[in-house]
Amino acid sequence: MSTDTLDRTASLDPSLPERFADGSAHAIFAQLRREAPVHWCPESQFGPFWSISSYDDIVAIEAQPALFSSEAKHGGVSIIEINPAEASYMESFIMMDPPRHAQRRRTIAPAFTPSEMARLADSIRTRTAACLDALPRGETFNWVDRVSIPLTIDMLAILFDFPWDERDSLRIWSDAITSLDMIANRSQERVGLLFQMAGRFHQLWLERQAAGPAPDLLSMMIHSQSFGEMDAAEFMGNMATLIVGGNDTTRNSMSGLAEALTLWPDQWDKLRSDPSLVANAASEIIRWQSPALHMRRTALEDTDFKGHQIRKGDKLVLWYVSANREEGLFPNGDLFLVDRPNARRHLCFGYGIHRCVGARLAELQLQVLIEEMLQRDIRLETSGEVERAAHPFLAIVNRVPVRLG
């Protein structure tokens, strides 16, 4: 790298939350990919960190979990440092390294097999159809409130067989887990909500234990062989991971879909004329939206990575949002193209041992949503500014004002 490039990139901090609200992060990542794909940011509101912004480098790091750790005690999987107190009462397998990780993942994975997905598909379709049929005609509404949030919350409630009338609590708890504002300014309120969540899931745990095996995810976990090794803190942590994993990411993909369809109505026409593109369109919206902007790892040893001296304890931020628009892999990556030939190659679900366990479920929900929209030819027209949250970890969309065309 030339001295000139070094000077220009030295001060780059792609983690500024505002960059993800106004979309300016994409230009920073394009520059980092070009000039400094492995980049040290010495100072940020989240402390110093390495930015890894290109596809192959992210894959190379995720392929070495023995060297680049996910463990909560080293800081976890987000640039936002995990609070040590929180780590003691919520432990999740997403923040575990081998060999513990594999044992715990085995408890949850059976809930996401193709046959389980087939079992869930009917209820997902019924809920989706009802939601679309209830949309207002001839007036502006927020797609996030009317479609993305209810559909993902309903799906989580179905997955856990969570009491239907209480399902809005899942949204409240999920927001409490991820809200930057709550983490920074309303920690008491946040802890209160997390304890409320712990209490409710503990009750359900006891009820499901007494009731015997059933196909919902909670019962599956509770009656699995390795559940005996899971204490209350771990049970809670896994619940939190499933709620955030299953809620925010899919919700924001659905919101991204509405935004993309208002920006590129020709893509809707393409889908209408060739519905066999639906599965590809679901992958493409996940790529374009990149719902998990990054995952983080922590170096367990001093090591050389591509000529850069990584020190033990350094934080590495793997920017999926950047890799998913890498020019050589995804030409015109800023565009949403339902027939993009390699849309499925996106890195949104991660790579390696932690690759998203719920990927099939997320794809299923998006496919069903697009299919049911096609059935009704739901053509979306933009009706105001899209509002994205200032958040460096999740691509959160708060408002997509639309009208049905």
Ligand code: HEM
């Ligand atoms: C578009 C939607 C989704 C995206 C983009 C997404 C993204 C991710 C990513 C990037 C990881 C890897 C974490 C890492 O490498 O550190 C992950 C793991 C995980 N996801 Fe998802 N996810 C989605 C949907 C879901 C759903 C629907 C669920 C469940 C209801 C879920 C549950 C999980 C769990 C439990 C893990 C931990 C896996 C492990 O550590 O072995 N996710 N997800």
